[in-house]
Amino acid sequence: xxxxxxxxxxxxxxxxxxxxxxxxxxxxxxxxxxxxxxxxxxxxxxxxxxxxxxxxxxxxxxxxxxxxxxxxxxxxxxxxxxxxxxxxxxxxxxxxxxxxxxxxxxxxxxxxxxxxxxxxxxxxxxxxxxxxxxxxxxxxxxxxxxxxxxxxxxxxxxxxxxxxxxxxxxxxxxxxxxxxxxxxxxxxxxxxxxxxxxxxxxxxxxxxxxxxxxx
Ligand code: AP5
Numbered sequence: 001x002x003x004x005x006x007x008x009x010x011x012x013x014x015x016x017x018x019x020x021x022x023x024x025x026x027x028x029x030x031x032x033x034x035x036x037x038x039x040x041x042x043x044x045x046x047x048x049x050x051x052x053x054x055x056x057x058x059x060x061x062x063x064x065x066x067x068x069x070x071x072x073x074x075x076x077x078x079x080x081x082x083x084x085x086x087x088x089x090x091x092x093x094x095x096x097x098x099x100x101x102x103x104x105x106x107x108x109x110x111x112x113x114x115x116x117x118x119x120x121x122x123x124x125x126x127x128x129x130x131x132x133x134x135x136x137x138x139x140x141x142x143x144x145x146x147x148x149x150x151x152x153x154x155x156x157x158x159x160x161x162x163x164x165x166x167x168x169x170x171x172x173x174x175x176x177x178x179x180x181x182x183x184x185x186x187x188x189x190x191x192x193x194x195x196x197x198x199x200x201x202x203x204x205x206x207x208x209x210x211x212x213x214x215x
Contacts, residue, residue, distance in 0.1 A: 001026055002105065003207075004083040006178065007113035009166040010123035011192045012199055015136050016113065017084045019200050026080035031068055031088070033134070035059060036155075038067075054156050056165030058088060058173060065095045072099065088174045093181075109210055110181040111203055113192035117167055124163040128152040142196070 001024045005013040014030060021028045035053060038046030045067065049059045058064075068086045071077065087093040100106065115123075126139040131153050137144040144152055157166065181187045188206045192199055 031086040056162035
C-alpha cells in the first residue's frame with residue numbers, strides 16, 4: 001500500500017496514520033514530524049524551517065521535496081508507505097509523481113479527510129503531544145492518562161494565530177492538489193467528523209472498497 005493522507009491542519013491525519021500503519025504494515029512518513037525532529041536536533045534544515053513553521057507558513061518546496069524523496073528511498077519504504085502532510089503544493093505533487101515514475105512504482109490511494117474550518121481551531125489549540133511515544137491527545141476529545149500528563153507538550157504552531165495562517169495556506173496551496181489526484185482516479189474522500197474510531201472505520205472501508213473495485 002502506497003498512500004497519502006491529505007486534509008486541513010487538525011483533520012486527524014496524524015491520529016489516523018498512527019492507527020492505520022500497523023494494520024497495513026507500512027511506515028508513517030510525516031513531513032511535519034520530520035521537520036520538527038530537524039528543528040529539535042538543530043540541523044541546517046531545522047534552522048531554515050523553524051521560522052516558517054512557527055508562523056504557520058509552508059517550508060519552501062525545495063527543502064521539503066529533497067527531505068521526503070530521500071526518506072521514501074529508504075529500505076523500509078520499499079513495500080509501501082503512508083505519507084502524511086506531503087505533498088502540500090502542486091510542485092510537491094509533481095515531484096512525487098516524477099520520483100515514483102523513476103522508481104517504477106505507483107500510488108494506490110489518496111485519502112482526503114474532510115473537516116470544516118469551524119472545528120479546526122478547537123482541535124488544534126487543545127492538542128497535546130507525548131514527546132516520548134509520539135501519541136497525540138486532546139484536552140477535551142482525547143484526554144491523556146493522568147500519569148503522563150506532566151510530560152505532555154504543546155506544538156509551537158498550535159496557537160490560534162498560527163492555526164489561522166495554516167488554514168489559509170491549506171486552502172490556497174494544498175486544497176488545489178485534491179483535483180490533481182481526482183483526475184488520476186486516486187482520490188477517496190472521507191468525513192473526518194466523528195469519533196476517531198468511526199473515522200478509522202470509514203477510511204478502512206473506503207480503502208477496502210477501492211481495492212475490491214480495482215481488483
Ligand atoms: P504538519 O505536522 O503536517 O501539520 P498539519 O498538516 O497542519 O496537520 P496537523 O499535524 O496539525 O494535524 P493532523 O491532521 O495530523 O491532526 P491530528 O491527528 O494531530 O505540518 C506542520 C508544519 O510543518 C506546517 O505548517 C509547515 O510549516 C511544515 N510542513 C509540513 N509538511 C510540509 C510540506 N509538505 N510542505 C511545506 N511545509 C510543510 O489531530 C489534531 C487534534 O485533534 C489532536 O488533538 C487530536 O487528538 C484531535 N482529533 C483527531 N481526530 C479527532 C476526531 N475525529 N475527533 C475529535 N478530535 C480529534
